[in-house]
Amino acid sequence: MASSDVLIAGAGPTGLVLALWLTKLGVKVRIIDKTAEPGTTSRAVAVQARTLELYRQLDLADAVVAGGHQVLAGNFWVKGVRKATISLSALGAGVTPYPFLQIFAQDEHERLLIARLEALGVTVERRTELISFVEQADVITARLRGSDGSEQNCEARYLAGCDGARSKVRETIGTGFPGGTYPQIFYVADIEGTGPAQNGELHVDLDEADFLAIFPLAGAGHARLIGAVRGVNAETLTFADVSDRAINHMKLTVGKVNWFSTYHVHHRVTQHFRKRRVFLAGDAAHIHSPVGGQGMNTGIGDAINLAWKLAAVLKGRAPDALLDSYEAERIGFARRLVATTDRAFTFVSGEGQLANFVRTRIAPVVIPTAFHFEAVRRFAFRTVSQTMLNYRGGPLSQGAAGRVHGGDRLPWADVGGSDNFAPLVSLDWQIHVYGSASRELTAWCTQRNLPLHIFPWRDDYERTGLARDALYLLRPDTYVALADTSGAVSALGRYIADRGIQLS
Structure with missing residues (x-):
């Protein structure tokens, strides 16, 4: 029977970062994923400044910055006209070594993490699925199904569920996942094109209740469109159904569509991040709208917070009670984040004449005016970059x-x-x-x-x-x-x- 200190279910960014940090701290990990290979496409692209600061600890930050694209400004469009531009580099100057929004697609991000993990002697076990697990005394016994259909038991001191929104780990420990589902269908498209919105900056269209943003990707003319539409069937929605808006509103000429996908988005936070020897992190613990580019970064933050605490307890340098601080510190942030992104998405997607008036007439004037004040600029950057995240009032503070x-x-x-x-x-x-x-x-x-x-x-x-x-x-x-x-x-x-x- 194979054994490890920590069994990690799920090899997305959250699980990979947890495995990497634990391994560097001398903890024996086993990481499994039921998929056949790392993702070749992805939804997450934003790597926030706080994530890059933490990545400096493992010499990852420079690789992420070199492999991606720095976004130095954000733009708001109304009726085919760019109404406002906000400098992101000016917002973060003096706050962090990374005063920008870094774009680094999740599939490339995962490949980087996997390579670093393999260099330390740890390989993701693909086509390996967690079927069930039980906790006995001081050990977790998990039942795994391999690629050939055979089953085996695996023992671990702790289990980390990094297995996404439909988490088997969360379902088994029964912590619930209260919240709701947005009525819109979200779509994501990787395109190659030209136009004024292809200048390497972030662009958001405020015209309609259907959210649309253009994120630059590394490589000339490459961009990611993220949008939301109502009253459509996700199964039948195509890029042709939504492309006119980007083309007409932001003067985008699309030469090639490399990928298009649709999905539903929920806003939920599990009731507990820990149940005895089992932990939840990333999308298994919290999910929300993509507005603000917070999701992947929050999962990575979960992983780093949990990693050093698990290592300390496993090495006998701290009591088990230290692990309770993981939930105490992360669940409050997750709840605030879900509420904040929900309000932001409600603003950009609100329906009705009043919502449309505020979004298209008031916001393009008020937002640039407010950003003339340093306090507003700093607050906005610190919030989005997660550099303002703190654990004040927590058990370790x-x-x-x-x-x-x-x-x-x-x-x-x-x-x-x-x-x-x-x-x-x-x-x-x-x-x-x-x-x-x-x-x-x-x-x-x-x-x-x-x-x-x-x-x-x-x-x-x-x-x-x-x-x-x-x-x-x-x-x-x-x-x-x-x-x-x-x-x-x-x-x-x-x-x-x-x-x-x-x-x-």
């Missing part, structure tokens, strides 16, 4: 120093050529001090072999929200666990004692 609270993403600061994100590649706990660290703290870290990074104070750090001489304890996923203005060792001692965590 404590204290505040400057404007930074326990649970916040560490603010990025590139000061005098010193990038404070550079040490985060360690995939482990560490302490940052901006200014001077006490001798006591230095000795405490040395005795415990805990990395202490001291950044000579500059006023630029204060502008990012960091406090001088304060102590920032960073989790392996680069969020601030403890922020303490005194920089005292006693605060650290209380933090780890209360949670039973070994930092090194």
Whole structure:
């Protein structure tokens, strides 16, 4: 009987990232997928700045940026005229090393993750389906069906359901999937074409209640159309049925259609992300409209949040209770995200004269005007890029120093050529001090072999929200666990004692 520390069901981006992080942390994984091969087509294209920041930890960010396309601006169209343009690079300047929207198609994304995983000696087991599983004492026993129809048992300490919206894992543990289904039929088309909307930027048509956006892809003239239409049959809808709108409204000349697909979209969040030794992540835990390009990135965030916690527990560096924080931190974000994307999609797809008036007359004026204000620009970028995501109030978050609270993403600061994100590649706990660290703290870290990074104070750090001489304890996923203005060792001692965590 094959055994592993963690069995991962589902080899989409969420499952692959979970497998990759766990493997790098020394955890034995087994990852299965019932499909015969990785996807050759995909719906997800957006890789947000926060995902790229986390990808720096495994040297993935540069490959994603090099293999895709940076979107530096977004445009809104009404009645065949480009009414507003918003610079995305200006929105994120000073916030992140990646002040743009990165386009990197999911199929290419998966191939990159698979290659990195195989380089570490882990191969996705294709045509392998999870039939059932039971939990006994400290082990999960799963029944798998292979490509030849034969069945075998597999034992694992934990099971991660990354198996999509129709998750077998979620169905088995019975956590439910409350929510609803949008009445529209969504479609996606990869095309080659020309026109003013083929300038490498994002374009959204506000004319009608049927949503339409054009995302640039890598390669001259390549683009992805994502839209939604009402009152049609998904089985019979063709590109010819929807192409006139893009052609007429955004002056797009389509030379070739490389792929066209239709699908229904739901807005749902499961009631629990954990049930004893079983976890849900990605689409198995939450699904929502594609507005904002958040879905794949949220699944990847789930995977990274879960990975370091599983590794800590499996290595005896933390109690099982640490795993409860996975649901506590991720379910609240998933619920807010579903509500936010639902409101955004309702705005761009609302029917009626009033909705049409607001969308086509008011929005093109109000949105550019609002973006003249830095606070609005920063808020919009931080929200979409997920750099504003925090775990304040969570079980692992404590204290505040400057404007930074326990649970916040560490603010990025590139000061005098010193990038404070550079040490985060360690995939482990560490302490940052901006200014001077006490001798006591230095000795405490040395005795415990805990990395202490001291950044000579500059006023630029204060502008990012960091406090001088304060102590920032960073989790392996680069969020601030403890922020303490005194920089005292006693605060650290209380933090780890209360949670039973070994930092090194």
